[in-house]
Amino acid sequence: MQCHRQTRREWLLKTSAAAGAWLAGPSLTRAAAPTSRVAVARCRTYDQAELLPVMQKMFDQLGGLGKLVKGKTVAIKINLTGSPTYRLGYLPLEDTHYTHPQVIAVAAHLMGKAGARRIRILESPMSTAEPIEEYVLCANWEPRDILGAAPNVEFENTNYLGQGKKYVRLTVPYGGYTFPAFDLNHSYQDCDVFVSIAKMKEHFTAGITLSMKNCFGITPCTIYGSGAGIDEPSATPKGGRTPVVHAGNRQPSKSAPPEKDPASPRQDTYRVPRTVVDLNGARPVHLAIVEGIKTMTGGEGPWIHEELAGVAPGVIFAGLNAVTTDAVGMALMGFDPMADRGTPPFERCDSTLKLAEEAGLGTRDLSRIEVIGTPIKEVRFDFAAIRKKRRAVAPPPIGVRG
Amino acid sequence: MEAQWTPMRWPSAWKDPNAVNLLQGTGIDCLVIGAGDDLAPVRSRAREAGLHVADLAAPPAGVAVVKGEWPGVKTGRNEGQTQTGPTGVPWVDSNGWAIRLARAEQPEAQVWVDAPPAANAVIAADSYLIAMADSAAYGGRWIISLDNALAAAMDAQKPEAEKPWARVKETAAFFAAHQAWREYAPFAVLGVISDFSGANEFFSRELLNLLARAGQHCRVLLKREPCATDGLRALLYADAEPLTPALRKQILDFVEGGGLLITHQWPAPLERELPAPVDGFSMFAVGKGKIAISKEPPTDPYAWANDSVILVSHRYDLVRFWNGGAAASYYTVSPDRRRAVVHLLFYSYRGPDAATVRIVGRYRAVRVATVDSPQVAGVQMEARKDAVEIHLPQVSQYVALQLEA
Numbered sequence: 001m002q003c004h005r006q007t008r009r010e011w012l013l014k015t016s017a018a019a020g021a022w023l024a025g026p027s028l029t030r031a032a033a034p035t036s037r038v039a040v041a042r043c044r045t046y047d048q049a050e051l052l053p054v055m056q057k058m059f060d061q062l063g064g065l066g067k068l069v070k071g072k073t074v075a076i077k078i079n080l081t082g083s084p085t086y087r088l089g090y091l092p093l094e095d096t097h098y099t100h101p102q103v104i105a106v107a108a109h110l111m112g113k114a115g116a117r118r119i120r121i122l123e124s125p126m127s128t129a130e131p132i133e134e135y136v137l138c139a140n141w142e143p144r145d146i147l148g149a150a151p152n153v154e155f156e157n158t159n160y161l162g163q164g165k166k167y168v169r170l171t172v173p174y175g176g177y178t179f180p181a182f183d184l185n186h187s188y189q190d191c192d193v194f195v196s197i198a199k200m201k202e203h204f205t206a207g208i209t210l211s212m213k214n215c216f217g218i219t220p221c222t223i224y225g226s227g228a229g230i231d232e233p234s235a236t237p238k239g240g241r242t243p244v245v246h247a248g249n250r251q252p253s254k255s256a257p258p259e260k261d262p263a264s265p266r267q268d269t270y271r272v273p274r275t276v277v278d279l280n281g282a283r284p285v286h287l288a289i290v291e292g293i294k295t296m297t298g299g300e301g302p303w304i305h306e307e308l309a310g311v312a313p314g315v316i317f318a319g320l321n322a323v324t325t326d327a328v329g330m331a332l333m334g335f336d337p338m339a340d341r342g343t344p345p346f347e348r349c350d351s352t353l354k355l356a357e358e359a360g361l362g363t364r365d366l367s368r369i370e371v372i373g374t375p376i377k378e379v380r381f382d383f384a385a386i387r388k389k390r391r392a393v394a395p396p397p398i399g400v401r402g
Numbered sequence: 403m404e405a406q407w408t409p410m411r412w413p414s415a416w417k418d419p420n421a422v423n424l425l426q427g428t429g430i431d432c433l434v435i436g437a438g439d440d441l442a443p444v445r446s447r448a449r450e451a452g453l454h455v456a457d458l459a460a461p462p463a464g465v466a467v468v469k470g471e472w473p474g475v476k477t478g479r480n481e482g483q484t485q486t487g488p489t490g491v492p493w494v495d496s497n498g499w500a501i502r503l504a505r506a507e508q509p510e511a512q513v514w515v516d517a518p519p520a521a522n523a524v525i526a527a528d529s530y531l532i533a534m535a536d537s538a539a540y541g542g543r544w545i546i547s548l549d550n551a552l553a554a555a556m557d558a559q560k561p562e563a564e565k566p567w568a569r570v571k572e573t574a575a576f577f578a579a580h581q582a583w584r585e586y587a588p589f590a591v592l593g594v595i596s597d598f599s600g601a602n603e604f605f606s607r608e609l610l611n612l613l614a615r616a617g618q619h620c621r622v623l624l625k626r627e628p629c630a631t632d633g634l635r636a637l638l639y640a641d642a643e644p645l646t647p648a649l650r651k652q653i654l655d656f657v658e659g660g661g662l663l664i665t666h667q668w669p670a671p672l673e674r675e676l677p678a679p680v681d682g683f684s685m686f687a688v689g690k691g692k693i694a695i696s697k698e699p700p701t702d703p704y705a706w707a708n709d710s711v712i713l714v715s716h717r718y719d720l721v722r723f724w725n726g727g728a729a730a731s732y733y734t735v736s737p738d739r740r741r742a743v744v745h746l747l748f749y750s751y752r753g754p755d756a757a758t759v760r761i762v763g764r765y766r767a768v769r770v771a772t773v774d775s776p777q778v779a780g781v782q783m784e785a786r787k788d789a790v791e792i793h794l795p796q797v798s799q800y801v802a803l804q805l806e807a
Binding site for chain 2: 085086087089090129130131133134137138140302
């Protein structure tokens with residue numbers, strides 16, 4: 001357990017920093033940002049025999065899944081970033097940058113066992129309205145492994161209207177850094193419990209991608225994509241979110257709330273972290289699960305122009321607050337969750353965690369987070385050291401991967 | 403019986419008959435020579451050298467000529483800028499579908515593709531490889547047509563001509579050495595039924611083109627003939643005309659036996675509606691199979707091609723690529739079904755560096771050939787359930803996977 005009492009000096013430092021942050025934007029004091037325990041576990045393989053008891057124990061350590069999901073509709077946002085036809089070398093996508101299907105299946109199974117009424121697996125896959133079942137087949141997954149993991153499991157592609165009659169509007173309670181509200185697929189409202197199952201990775205634009213950054217993909221590209229309709233959402237998603245979200249050189253469809261301040265910086269390293277926090281404010285995560293059993297170093301996917309490598313940190317962690325979970329995740333990656341812009345992994349971007357903390361979503365201060373299960377130091381996989389070594393040399397030439 | 407020539411268009415600037423000697427020892431055995439009298443000595447010299455001489459205005463017996471596109475990733479008006487389709491995937495021009503249609507219409511004929519480079523084009527050596535392989539993989543032959551700059555450089559014996567000409571020669575020799583592959587039958591999941599003519603010509607032909615681009619392996623089924631549906635999972639009928647009673651019965655037998663029909667019309671009411679995986683179609687159960695009826699008349703072959711892939715399901719993809727880029731494949735099996743050749747075409751400016759290909763079927767061995775290498779080293783094959791996954795090292799833009807059951 002890593003819960004520490006604060007000294008008066010620490011308290012003063014934190015409250016003064018928080019006061020400064022309050023002047024700069026939508027902010028609560030750091031001390032006021034809520035905390036929540038995070039369960040950490042060693043897990044070396046995706047074999048069900050190992051994974052299932054590990055995840056069951058983690059959920060028990062968080063108070064049990066029954067309290068959270070019994071009789072409820074659960075929506076699970078997974079991470080299927082990039083095209084399913086794009087691998088890091090010959091490695092399966094789930095061993096590098098996709099949430100592993102076994103983790104999804106075990107989570108669904110345990111939720112079903114705990115009494116979930118309905119489980120909906122959500123993702124907005126790249127530039128397509130095709131069913132998720134079809135999308136994952138292209139990644140070589142068997143969707144039935146997930147659909148059969150519990151009763152009433154279904155997929156929905158949330159990159160467009162999908163099964164809904166209209167888009168739902170979710171408002172950012174603190175007003176938002178970039179967007180005051182988002183128009184989303186109905187699935188993000190038609191649920192009692194929202195779960196983010198993410199992959200533990202670095203991220204080119206946002207430094208790291210964990211449970212919060214995973215929610216970047218809840219935005220439908222029919223409204224927030226490069227092919228979005230100008231006035232109304234397009235019927236099908238086309239293109240990515242770069243023009244609307246990363247670069248801000250166009251607004252979402254006029255039917256959706258525009259960004260708050262078109263005069264704000266247009267840099268992706270400013271906008272993406274803020275938009276991620278806004279999305280987490282609008283659609284809070286009830287259960288954050290991050291798996292780093294196998295993953296990759298160097299970025300969020302094989303298209304990143306860095307020295308990339310598949311790695312096996314052998315760790316999985318979960319929490320009831322996305323910010324505290326991601327703070328522990330950063331520590332597990334060898335990074336300081338208190339890091340700010342200019343410090344790894346936020347050398348050139350703002351810290352999503354800091355912004356989230358200042359918005360009052362959760363604390364990133366490890367001294368305020370109870371870590372249960374395997375101690376961080378026993379399962380830390382030093383992404384930070386690999387990053388430092390990698391960045392000491394020039395990146396490799398770009399290959400032709402797809 | 404198919405003529406088995408490898409044709410080359412004689413560059414009009416080559417007036418010296420001795421230039422025929424350049425073709426000695428290559429797989430090129432047929433010259434397409436313009437009609438002018440000034441080329442009469444060339445024609446004579448070619449015949450003396452044992453080459454067949456042809457005229458496109460009156461192709462040789464047994465040859466069907468189709469007008470094609472220059473194959474490859476389409477570039478935009480700005481030099482070197484790649485054009486992309488609505489999904490962001492590079493737009494690829496290929497003549498494979500046209501060859502397959504021509505072979506279905508004239509099974510005894512050899513299909514030549516007439517797609518010369520643009521007048522001012524300067525073609526890279528590997529683009530010649532793609533141009534030739536894009537036809538030969540599908541059992542046709544591209545009429546080798548040198549760009550003007552290369553023809554002039556060869557005429558002047560300039561060193562810059564060596565690399566592209568060597569590429570042309572080795573590619574011609576490769577396919578000339580594998581004539582037997584043309585006897586292999588295409589493996590498909592979808593049969594496209596049409597007369598491919600008249601009012602249906604644009605839609606049906608473009609559909610074949612776009613299905614290939616979407617990676618769906620299809621069989622061309624001519625409406626005038628009984629449909630060979632063996633091994634297929636689905637049929638697609640989008641012609642304007644209603645189904646004839648005979649064709650309707652054939653299709654109904656196929657559907658009731660467990661197949662899928664994708665169409666915009668069905669002459670009888672359908673009652674047992676099922677959820678459809680795409681918005682543009684309604685799905686109905688019929689016997690052991692299903693009929694997917696489009697909600698709108700067929701006007702957009704792009705939408706139909708992409709919907710077809712989902713209606714049939716990626717579960718039944720015969721070939722899947724990873725890291726293949728702008729790739730296409732043509733899966734053929736030997737008459738005894740003990741061997742298969744899967745032709746892989748990578749249309750980017752160079753071949754992939756770490757591609758993986760999943761091939762449906764139970765195979766125990768694979769030999770990977772390119773025009774540079776009869777047996778590529780460093781290939782790994784992994785057995786999967788009812789499939790194999792083949793990891794390729796850096797390869798050129800055309801690869802032949804020779805699989806043994």
